Amino acid sequence: MSVLVYAEHDNATLNKVTLSVVAAAKEIGGDITVLVAGKGCGAVAEAAAKVDGVSKVLCADNDAYEHQLAENIADLVVELAGDYSHILAAATTTGKNFAPRVAALLDAPQISEISDVVDGDTFKRPIYAGNAIATVKCADAKKVLTVRGTSFDGVAEEGGSASVENVDVVKDAGISSFVGEELAKSDRPELTSADIVISGGRGMGNGDNFEILYKVADKLGAAVGASRAAVDAGFVPNDMQVGQTGKIVAPNLYIAVGISGAIQHLAGMKDSKVIVAINKDEEAPIFQVADYGLVADLFEAVPELDSKL
Amino acid sequence: MKVLVPIKRVVDYNVKVRVKADNSGVDLANVKMAMNPFCEIAVEEAVRLKEKGVVTEIVAVSIGPKAAQEQLRTAMALGADRSILVETDEEAQPLGIAKALKAIVDEEKPELVILGKQAIDGDNNQTGQMLAALTGMPQGTFASEVNVADGKVKVTREIDGGLQTVELSLPAVVTTDLRLNEPRYASLPNIMKAKKKPLDVKAPADLGVDLAPRVTTEKVEMPPERSAGVKVGSVDELVDKLKNEAKVI
Ligand SMILES: Cc1cc2nc3c(=O)[nH]c(=O)nc-3n(C[C@H](O)[C@H](O)[C@H](O)COP(=O)(O)OP(=O)(O)OC[C@H]3O[C@@H](n4cnc5c(N)ncnc54)[C@H](O)[C@@H]3O)c2cc1C
Numbered sequence: 001m002s003v004l005v006y007a008e009h010d011n012a013t014l015n016k017v018t019l020s021v022v023a024a025a026k027e028i029g030g031d032i033t034v035l036v037a038g039k040g041c042g043a044v045a046e047a048a049a050k051v052d053g054v055s056k057v058l059c060a061d062n063d064a065y066e067h068q069l070a071e072n073i074a075d076l077v078v079e080l081a082g083d084y085s086h087i088l089a090a091a092t093t094t095g096k097n098f099a100p101r102v103a104a105l106l107d108a109p110q111i112s113e114i115s116d117v118v119d120g121d122t123f124k125r126p127i128y129a130g131n132a133i134a135t136v137k138c139a140d141a142k143k144v145l146t147v148r149g150t151s152f153d154g155v156a157e158e159g160g161s162a163s164v165e166n167v168d169v170v171k172d173a174g175i176s177s178f179v180g181e182e183l184a185k186s187d188r189p190e191l192t193s194a195d196i197v198i199s200g201g202r203g204m205g206n207g208d209n210f211e212i213l214y215k216v217a218d219k220l221g222a223a224v225g226a227s228r229a230a231v232d233a234g235f236v237p238n239d240m241q242v243g244q245t246g247k248i249v250a251p252n253l254y255i256a257v258g259i260s261g262a263i264q265h266l267a268g269m270k271d272s273k274v275i276v277a278i279n280k281d282e283e284a285p286i287f288q289v290a291d292y293g294l295v296a297d298l299f300e301a302v303p304e305l306d307s308k309l
Numbered sequence: 310m311k312v313l314v315p316i317k318r319v320v321d322y323n324v325k326v327r328v329k330a331d332n333s334g335v336d337l338a339n340v341k342m343a344m345n346p347f348c349e350i351a352v353e354e355a356v357r358l359k360e361k362g363v364v365t366e367i368v369a370v371s372i373g374p375k376a377a378q379e380q381l382r383t384a385m386a387l388g389a390d391r392s393i394l395v396e397t398d399e400e401a402q403p404l405g406i407a408k409a410l411k412a413i414v415d416e417e418k419p420e421l422v423i424l425g426k427q428a429i430d431g432d433n434n435q436t437g438q439m440l441a442a443l444t445g446m447p448q449g450t451f452a453s454e455v456n457v458a459d460g461k462v463k464v465t466r467e468i469d470g471g472l473q474t475v476e477l478s479l480p481a482v483v484t485t486d487l488r489l490n491e492p493r494y495a496s497l498p499n500i501m502k503a504k505k506k507p508l509d510v511k512a513p514a515d516l517g518v519d520l521a522p523r524v525t526t527e528k529v530e531m532p533p534e535r536s537a538g539v540k541v542g543s544v545d546e547l548v549d550k551l552k553n554e555a556k557v558i
């Protein structure tokens with residue numbers, strides 16, 4: 001067996017989720033090669049070479065890969081797919097975008113968002129918004145997998161000494177182009193890797209009121225998330241949505257404020273170690289999963305929490 | 310131009326499914342079924358493009374059991390002009406579904422295919438991307454805005470870091486995210502009219518595709534249950550518990 005891991009990065013730094021993907025690759029077994037595709041991404045390749053357990057790094061540095069366009073990335077990965085038995089990517093919007101394209105081009109099945117490796121052919125994955133865990137098996141010689149980052153403890157960032165090989169394969173499908181992006185800027189930790197997350201729901205009332213959550217977040221070094229209702233209502237941007245169809249988080253502490261606890265929301269946070277719910281409705285389903293529930297008006301409780309931290 | 314909208318019949322999103330006692334799957338007997346919510350968004354987007362005069366015909370397609378005709382009728386009540394059911398009782402998987410859809414694309418030659426980004430049962434998030442690959446089309450996944458002009462489509466995508474806009478040549482595949490639109494409800498007259506719209510039934514063999522699954526489900530289990538903890542009486546008590554009992558702050 002040999003595994004190709006697709007590195008997640010922004011051309012400057014290696015995203016920590018890749019460490020979790022390498023952890024999944026280690027459980028599968030065999031040599032681990034990491035592919036870094038981007039533009040001006042040499043530093044990322046250097047960082048990937050130091051990651052524990054990695055035996056080789058391939059670096060494809062070209063304009064065509066700068067924005068991770070799925071059409072170009074998929075063609076590149078297919079070209080390099082050679083003898084690898086498993087091709088792994090993180091279940092991020094980048095991985096979810098290009099990986100199925102690779103699978104289809106290779107006529108290989110994809111298993112999405114694995115949460116556990118049973119053996120090289122058998123994996124666990126959540127289905128039905130995490131209300132069931134399926135154990136699935138695939139005997140094909142080549143498989144594509146996306147990995148749920150929060151389900152695997154990342155390997156060490158240091159300790160490896162892989163070689164970096166430049167790849168000069170240029171795949172520009174010419175059917176898609178990058179127009180622009182609006183990236184959220186925040187000094188707070190990234191939602192999916194933060195130790196503490198505090199999220200607001202429809203109960204927050206409006207976007208300005210999120211300020212009280214930001215204050216608590218800054219005291220705790222926490223990231224701030226939201227329910228779909230809060231995003232749909234325009235209180236906060238889409239990248240803050242936690243849930244089945246948003247981001248999956250599993251911090252040490254998750255504080256849900258003014259969130260009712262719909263199954264789609266729970267799907268994104270119920271693997272958190274400790275859950276706190278603040279809600280004025282004592283019947284809210286969120287209390288059924290909360291370790292500590294506080295029945296209170298959030299506009300009183302949250303400022304008080306802020307003052308007592 | 311013509312738009313193809315693949316839709317899937319799934320368990321209604323309000324249902325909390327139960328795992329069968331023998332761990333062979335989830336219990337779907339007598340459970341409310343509906344159109345996958347992301348597919349509703351796909352139908353709505355196609356209808357809006359038609360209302361804007363960009364689109365001339367909307368064809369809905371589903372691969373699934375006979376009962377999926379209900380969801381196709383719903384799609385036609387919402388504005389699809391006709392529909393195709395590729396009837397199979399086998400639980401087809403994304404790659405097989407994408408192959409069947411490719412056969413339909415080859416026949417229908419749509420300029421745009423709009424799918425949901427994920428089905429809320431399998432949660433695979435694969436079908437649209439696979440179809441794009443098999444047909445050689447570009448893809449605009451997780452769309453929150455779609456603009457068709459000058460033989461191209463501009464798609465704003467919801468990505469982990471925020472929003473990204475890409476421009477794709479046509480024909481193209483688009484998959485919908487939650488913020489793309491708010492689907493309308495079908496009116497009674499439209500539901501009646503939909504009953505008369507054409508619904509073509511085909512067999513997978515007619516398309517020459519093999520829907521046999523490549524991934525087998527060994528077992529399906531309940532996730533570890535979380536039990537409710539305690540209610541605290543005050544913010545002070547909460548802070549105390551978090552510091553001294555849970556030791557997380
Ligand atoms: C296809 C699909 C995908 C979805 N994906 C997601 C997803 O990924 N993530 C997600 O979150 N949802 C998702 N949803 C939506 C989900 O079903 C719920 O609608 C949503 O989570 C509700 O958000 P909420 O809890 O903020 O709002 P509500 O359910 O309206 O709850 C608001 C809560 O705030 C409380 N409250 C109000 N005022 C106060 C106050 N002053 N003090 C204290 N408490 C107060 C209320 O008691 C209530 O419990 C999805 C739905 C569908 C159909």
Ligand SMILES: Cc1cc2nc3c(=O)[nH]c(=O)nc-3n(C[C@H](O)[C@H](O)[C@H](O)COP(=O)(O)OP(=O)(O)OC[C@H]3O[C@@H](n4cnc5c(N)ncnc54)[C@H](O)[C@@H]3O)c2cc1C
Binds near residue numbers: 345406423
């Ligand atoms: C518990 C469980 C066990 C299963 N076991 C098996 C098994 O053993 N063997 C097996 O073959 N399958 C099995 N399946 C089914 C399989 O996992 C998926 O449900 C199926 O492959 C489609 O994936 P998806 O709907 O998640 O695709 P996604 O890629 O998430 O769907 C995205 C979009 O693609 C389109 N689409 C998807 N499906 C269709 C369709 N049928 N018709 C038209 N458009 C569609 C829709 O626009 C949809 O919004 C099982 C499913 C479950 C939940």
